[in-house]
Amino acid sequence: xxxxxxxxxxxxxxxxxxxxxxxxxxxxxxxxxxxxxxxxxxxxxxxxxxxxxxxxxxxxxxxxxxxxxxxxxxxxxxxxxxxxxxxxxxxxxxxxxxxxxxxxxxxxxxxxxxxxxxxxxxxxxxxxxxxxxxxxxxxxxxxxxxxxxxxxxxxxxxxxxxxxxxxxxxxxxxxxxxxxxxxxxxxxxxxxxxxxxxxxxxxxxxxxxxxxxxxxxxxxxxxxxxxxxxxxxxxxxxxxxxxxxxxxxxxxxxxxxxxxxxxxxxxxxxxxxxxxxxxxxxx
Ligand code: GRG
Numbered sequence: 001x002x003x004x005x006x007x008x009x010x011x012x013x014x015x016x017x018x019x020x021x022x023x024x025x026x027x028x029x030x031x032x033x034x035x036x037x038x039x040x041x042x043x044x045x046x047x048x049x050x051x052x053x054x055x056x057x058x059x060x061x062x063x064x065x066x067x068x069x070x071x072x073x074x075x076x077x078x079x080x081x082x083x084x085x086x087x088x089x090x091x092x093x094x095x096x097x098x099x100x101x102x103x104x105x106x107x108x109x110x111x112x113x114x115x116x117x118x119x120x121x122x123x124x125x126x127x128x129x130x131x132x133x134x135x136x137x138x139x140x141x142x143x144x145x146x147x148x149x150x151x152x153x154x155x156x157x158x159x160x161x162x163x164x165x166x167x168x169x170x171x172x173x174x175x176x177x178x179x180x181x182x183x184x185x186x187x188x189x190x191x192x193x194x195x196x197x198x199x200x201x202x203x204x205x206x207x208x209x210x211x212x213x214x215x216x217x218x219x220x221x222x223x224x225x226x227x228x229x230x231x232x233x234x235x236x237x238x239x240x241x242x243x244x245x246x247x248x249x250x251x252x253x254x255x256x257x258x259x260x261x262x263x264x265x266x267x268x269x270x271x272x273x274x275x276x277x278x279x280x281x282x283x
Contacts, residue, residue, distance in 0.1 A: 001056045002029050002063060005113065024094045024102035025109075029067045031085045036278070037177040038063045040202070043270045044181025044195050054118035055184055058129060061113035062177055065137050068106035069173075071099050073146070079228065107137070120184055129180050136176040145169025149234070157235040163204070165235070170210070171203030178202065178271075198260045198271070205253040205279045208246050211236040213282070215243065250279045 006029060008022045038059030045055040074081040074089040075096065081089050091099035113119070114130045135141055145168025152165060167175075178199030182192045214228060215238055228234075238246045257275035261268035 001060045024098045028071045028090050028102050037066055040177035041181040044178045045185040048185035048187040050185035057113050057116050058119045061110040064106040064110040068103040071103040136172040141168055141172035152235045154233040162235050166207040170207045174203035175199035201253050201257045202278050208250050211238040254279045
């Protein structure tokens with residue numbers, strides 16, 4: 001779906017798509033990530049009986065936002081990384097200005113995609129999914145979390161502050177994935193709330209696993225540099241509480257995720273598998 005959505009031909013209302021920008025966007029989005037967020041959205045929608053191209057369009061929108069955040073995070077002004085997903089980062093493969101624009105255009109495209117009538121027959125559901133996405137990605141979500149993260153370098157944060165920062169920077173998009181899958185499948189208010197909490201728990205587990213990988217992971221398997229958090233003096237729960245505590249907390253979070261899914265029985269097997277993958281991953 002991403003491949004089909006990121007083509008060079010113009011859509012109604014557009015004047016031209018500069019080939020270099022399309023190429024950089026494709027490089028950023030079609031470069032073999034784990035697709036965790038879209039996978040979560042699709043699995044959540046399937047749990048409530050929806051499995052069609054419309055959900056795939058919404059899932060592609062979310063992946064566009066995720067990929068934009070990686071492109072901008074890798075820029076010299078932020079994390080200054082040369083390697084992502086085992087390949088040169090976008091500003092290395094192209095140039096800084098193109099990387100900034102590719103990120104901008106991926107972010108903007110996401111909102112175009114959520115407005116696609118295939119996403120949901122009712123405009124008010126698409127509107128709610130769009131506003132939720134803005135809030136997950138924006139000032140009070142991922143971008144805000146990144147701001148807190150930058151401000152926290154070489155400062156001492158407590159557990160509550162670190163959890164808030166991480167829920168915003170990483171957790172918000174993962175929470176959105178699970179919540180929106182349920183919403184687009186017309187799940188009940190209670191089930192949307194249950195999947196929202198599931199997304200929060202998975203988001204926390206994802207960040208803890210990421211922090212552990214930064215300490216213990218292998219750069220070759222990760223496809224990016226390891227050990228960057230400690231070098232940058234980043235405030236993480238692993239740094240604050242140690243690896244043993246982090247592993248125990250990961251186990252607790254997976255157990256909570258499984259409890260949240262228990263009511264759905266075997267139908268939720270793939271969501272439960274995703275929860276276990278998030279905690280046990282090596283890349
Ligand atoms: C630039 C607004 C803005 C935000 C950046 C994404 C992000 C926020 C920071 C990245 C720093 C980082 C490595 C955070 C840890 C969590 C994370 C987003 C890891 C990468 O996500 P994966 O593992 O990547 O899902 P793949 O490549 O599998 O898609």
